[in-house]
Each structure stands twice: as C-alpha cells, then as structure tokens.
Amino acid sequence: MIFPFSATPAERRLLTEGRLSGPMPWVIAIMMFLTVLAAASGLALANAARNVTGGIANRITVQIVEANPDLREEQTRAAMAALAAMDGVSHVARVPDEEIDRLIEPFLGTAAEEEGIPVPTMIDADLSEALHAQLGEVEADIAAVAPAARVDDHAQFLAPLAGLIRSLSWLALGLVLLIGSALAASVILAARAALNTHRSTIEVLHLMGATDIQIARLFQRRIALDALFGGAVGFLSAVIVLLLLGQRIGAVGSELLGSASLPWTAWLVLFVLPLAGAVLATLVARFTVIGVLRKML
C-alpha cells in the first residue's frame, strides 16, 4: 500500500508511540500557523497591488493650468471633447470644482475660493492599455486643443507603491518557502529519531523479509497523521487571527488597508497549505526512512 493512511490495525500497532505523544504535531502546528499567516500576508498584498494599480493604472488626470477663467473653461471643454473623441478612452469626467476645493483646502484654506485665486480645472480619463502605451501622442493631441493642459499619469506615481507591495509579496513567499524548508528539516529529524527508537523492530522486520517500502510506510503514515493534525491546528489558529485582524482593519476604514483583503481564491490557497504540508511531511519521511534503511543490509 503506497497510500499513507491505509494501514491495518495490526500495522498501526507495530510502532508504539501514540500520534500526539511527541512534540512533532505541535511543531508542525506552529510552523503551519506561521506559514498560513505569511501566505495570507503575501496573498493580501498581491490583491492590494492589483486593486491599487488595476483600477487606476491606466488613468490620467489632465489639469488645465490657465489663469484666465474663460480661457480655462474653453480649453477644458476642448480637452474633454478631444479625449472623448479618442479610440480607447472609456471614461472622461471633469472633477467637480467642489472636490478640487476640498482637495486644496488643507493647504490654502478657503482663501482660494474667497480671494479668487485661480485653481486649475481637472479632467479624469480612463485609457485602454494600448492607448496608455501611446501617452505621448495623447498628450500632443490634447495640447493641440488646450495648450495650458498638463497630463499626470497615475501609473507613474503609483509605481513606487506597487513596487513596495510586490516586494512585500515576494518576501511573504520567501517566508513560506523558508518555513516549508524548516518543516521538512523537522520531519527529517523526527523520522531519524523514530528510526532509532524502533531500530530493533525494524531489524526483526527486515530479517523476516520486510521491504524498505513496507517499513517506510509505517513511519510515513504516522508522520502524515501528525502533520495533518498539526496542520489543522495551525491553520485554524491562523484563520482565527486573520478574521480578527480583518475586523480591526475594517474598523480603521482606510481605503489602502481595506484593499489588502483576501479573495475566495486566496482562502482556497490557504486551505490547501495544511494538506500540502502533510504531503510534504509524508514524502520527506518516506525518502528519509528509505535513505536510512538502504544503509542497512
């Protein structure tokens, strides 16, 4: 039987210690807890990066910086018309003056409105990816009808933030791999310790004609069950922490923090982690035990 969990009661009796008697399941639980948290961080950050850049990465804001109000209005209308006429522009909207006043109020107070300080008009436009790639031509077309126009590319100022988020995602993935390696190393140590504990039984089994695979199956099954138990405990603990953390983030009300949520596909990935941990532990145990047995006659 290669499937690690199908063993007869007699086969299960061959190794003495109960499953939860050693520290192994708890070591695996701690590692799985850390793995799930690291993976959840990575997945949430990746989702945040998508949310932050995906929605507005191809957006531009056109400012008409013209002191003369009549000219400013005229050029604003012309720029909007030019943008609307372009293929690949999905949305053109003038930013309401009230919103602009609200934006500059922390810096200028209400003076701009009261004292007639000229404030540029702003137009938001969502471009297709293809059109965004030809931003220079778009700028030239707008400048032809609105010489006072300045085009701000959102992708440019989002790039450092997106880069940071991506770096953090990679860091989280690195942590997952590191913890996975530590898990594998722990399983190797546990398997070797178990082999030493049961050396006399193994020798008897060998002399009766037991194959390495038969003996390895006894150990891999036990370690697989330890890993499943530890994985489940670690996973559930991490899920509780994640849900509590989610509540706290929701209470902050920050759009940026809120964008770092976990979609259902991410939950699916997290759910697979304890199973993957059990498979990893089983394979490591199998190869470790077979490797040690091969050194015996």
Added chain:
Amino acid sequence: MATTIAQFENVGLRYGTGAETLSDVSFSLDTGGFYFLTGPSGAGKTSLLKLLYLSQRPSRGLIRLFDTDVVTLARDRLPGFRRRIGVVFQDFRLVPHLSTFDNIALPLRVAGVEESELVSPVNEMLAWVGLADRASARPATLSGGEQQRVAIARAVIHRPEILIADEPTGNVDPEMAARLLHLFDALNKLGTTMVVATHDIHLLSRVSNAQMMRLDSGRLADPTGLLRNPPREAGRGRRPKPGA
C-alpha cells in the same frame, strides 16, 4: 537425489579491520537435512548463522542459497530470500509491545497475508507450541521458555524452507530443551532444513540422522571432508550420522 539448499565456499568474515571471525569456511547443506553447529563461545557460530540468514555479507568467499549467489545478490532481492528462511534468535527478538498472537503473525503480515487468512494458522501455531491461552500476553509477561516457544512459532509460521536456530535451548530447562528438540525434529520430518547452533552436546544424540558441524576459532572442523562434499543419498536429503 538430495539437493543442496546452502553452500559456503572459502567464506571469510571480518568485522571492521580486526582479525577474521570466520576463515575459509566451506560446507554444503542438503535440503531436508538436520545440522547442529557446535563450538565454544566466540568460535563464530552466530556470525556463521548471520551469513546464513542474510543479516551479513561475507568479506570473501562464495555463498549460494536456494541455488543463488547471495553474496552479490542485489539488496532489493534479499527480502524475497529472507521470507524463505525462519530464524530463532538467541535473544528471541520478540517485538516487546506486540502480543504473542501479533508476534507470531508478523512473518505472515510481512508476506502480505490477509488478516482474515492468518487468524487460523496463528491459532493453530499457538496451540502447537502450547500457548493458546497466552495469545494476548506481551513478551515481558511470558517466561523464558514461553518466549522461546513464541520465537519458534514465529520462525516456522510461514513454513520456511530452512530454519536457523541460535542456541534455542540456552535459556530453558532440560525438559523444555527436549520438547523443543522434539518440535524441531517434527518440523524437519515435514521437510524443513534445520540448522541449530548449540553448546549442548547432549542434544546431538537426541536427533537421529543429524549432522554435526564444529567451529573452532572461526574455522570449520571437517577432517573427513564430508561437510564440504557430502555423500548423496537418492530420494532424501537426510544423511546417516557420520560413523553410524
């Protein structure tokens, strides 16, 4: 015509860099024969048995078992050969956390016999060695003689072609020793080749037609050359005792 089940030719065994434990050991064992291996402590009896039950490879020489060169045999083919051999270890080597029933059933389980099919033969074996009422007892709760019988039952449950026993009467009283020997003789009559290592020279006279092999300082005493080139009898493996 008797066939050869095991053949040693100029076998030497050395542990590490020390002196040879066995030197130039040559003999042939006939299928169905009964052999006593004697010699003083440290003569190399256990080492020779280890070579015979494939727990050790020799440092030199040739060993053929079941018509196969087992010295160069690939390691992954050893289990198949080991399943044809029964071993009664000097220290029994019962698995301490298993019951008498499970210890005896071990070779059948290793061979992949279904649980439903092993209950009957194991119970028969328990009855045969007089331990039917101790089926669920652990080795630690059994007397030395009982443990010995469990070890023997475990060694013969799968009907091995050759049974190797290392000092099987070393831990039992003379009466039990006689009973065990009677048991071995019965197995031998069923066709199992027997190799019994013992100090007890009184045992030798209790089995008719048994052949004696004597080891001394790692060398097999074979002044007549009979062990190396045994005379063959047509139709059976057992030979008359030398001098009989």
